[in-house]
Amino acid sequence: MGVTVGFRDGAGRAIGAAIGRPVRWEEEPTEEARARLLGLGWPVSAVDGMLRDLAEPGPATGTVEEVTGVPASTFETWASEHAADFLGTMRAARIHEYGDASVISLDEVPVPKPGPGEVLVRVAATSFNPSEVGLRMGLLRDVLGTTLPHTLGWDVAGTVVTGAGDLAPGDRVIGLVDGAAAEYAVAEASLLARAPERIPLADAAAVPVAGLTAWQAVFEHARIGYGSRVLINGAGGGVGLFAVQLAKHAGAYVVATAGPRSAAAVRALGADEVVDYTTTPLPGGNDVLINLVADVPASVTRLAKEFVSITRPIEHPRAVRFVARNDPGQLTELVALIDKGVVHVKVDARPLESLADLHRAAERGLIRGKVTVKVEA
Structure with a gap:
């Protein structure tokens, strides 16, 4: 021709x-x-x-x-601006019905097209959050307004393919979006933050949901400052590992609960005391207790003056339960602390093909720390 x-x-x-x-x-x-x-x-x-x-x-x-x-x-400029038009289909981890982990399937679906103010992101990794088990089972359908089929994944770390706003093709970004367990995802440019430079891009998928939850627990709800004594219940999980570091950064004395498999990691991230919750009662005398575990015994109300929970409510006049919100400004501040070496990101990486097995392991209580799900080969 x-x-x-x-x-x-x-x-x-x-x-x-x-x-x-x-x-x-x-x-x-x-x-x-x-x-x-x-x-x-x-x-x-x-x-x-x-x-x-x-x-x-x-x-x-x-x-x-x-x-x-x-x-x-x-x-080159034209190709960059029209990159989405050259992409046909992609792999995506989706559910077509609610149920056990077997409902998760890897489908070949069309690559989404960004609208005004949106960017197309080539996903390097997403991450696993325990609440996604509830989503998969249908327990969150009324809360989230989820429709089926639904692509899993809330955390995204990847590279901008088609730009918008302040983001250009090639920029490395992280954020909280729906449908991140896929090779490509669409997100509003204003809701993304630039990825940390200090860590691999795929590892940065651990940051958005867990990091924002910990940030808001420590600084907004617990209002931890220098000299505070804080008990972090469930410090060995994804949120807990961030909360320990942020509380130490704020100048607190940090008491952390962790099982034998998580104790060393929690101590290495700065906890002043690590309590093995499987053998030792939780200590009292704390200014604030940050609860990150599902089972909350009534006795915890004797352990602190104030309480913050991300799971079940704690029955106490000075207790708050919250669900983290997306805040790109806070995410940018957290990224700055990561690049300064103040906050460290520890991950266990799994391939996208293992997502169903990951859900099964979580239901058996076998997940420790923060698990990322690599999408890009």
């Missing part, structure tokens, strides 16, 4: 760079191209005229700006 080798190879490289995939250019015989375009409903005159011009291009009749009214751009 008259496409020069140089243009063909350059175009393939540009499109491949834009979508993050290798691209192979294949020539299509003229008659096959004509039959395909006519089959799509194109007028005969338009098809024949386009094919004739491609085979025997005539002399230029003016500059790009003279013809179109806008300045010329590069093919």
Whole structure:
């Protein structure tokens, strides 16, 4: 069809760079191209005229700006701006019905198209959050307004493919979005934060949900400051590992509960005392107790003056239960602490194909720390 080798190879490289995939250019015989375009409903005159011009291009009749009214751009810029149009389908971990972990399937679905103010993100990783077990079982359908089929995943870490707002193609970002357990996800540009530089991009998927929950527990609800004594119940989980570090950063004396498998990690992140909850009663005399576990004994009300819970409510006049909200500003502050080395991110990485097994392990109480789910090979 008259496409020069140089243009063909350059175009393939540009499109491949834009979508993050290798691209192979294949020539299509003229008659096959004509039959395909006519089959799509194109007028005969338009098809024949386009094919004739491609085979025997005539002399230029003016500059790009003279013809179109806008300045010329590069093919690389055009490919970047239209990257989503070159992507066909992707893998996504979805549920088509509520039930046990067997309802999770890896489907081949169309790549989503970003709307105004949105970016398309090539996902490096998402992460597992225990509340996703409840979503999968249908326990959160009224709270979240979930419709089926539904793509799992709330945490996203990835690379911008098509930009918007302050984000450009190639930017590394993290955020809290629906449908992150897929090769591509769409998100409002204003709701994303730039990813930490200090850690691998896939590891940064551990930060949004767990990090924001810990941030809001420590600084907004517990209002921890220098000299506070805080008991973090469930410090070995994903939220707990962030909460320990943020409470120490705020100047608190941190008492943390953790089982034998998590105690060393919690201590390494700065806890002043680590209590093995399987053998030792929880200590009292605390200014505030941050509860991160599902089972809350009534006796905890004797252990502190104030209480913050992210699971069940604690029956006490000075207790609050909350659900974390998305806050890109706080996420940006947390990223800054990670890049300064104040907050460390510890993850256990699993492949997307193991997501159903991960749900099963969580239901048996076998998950410790923060688990990320790698999407990008």
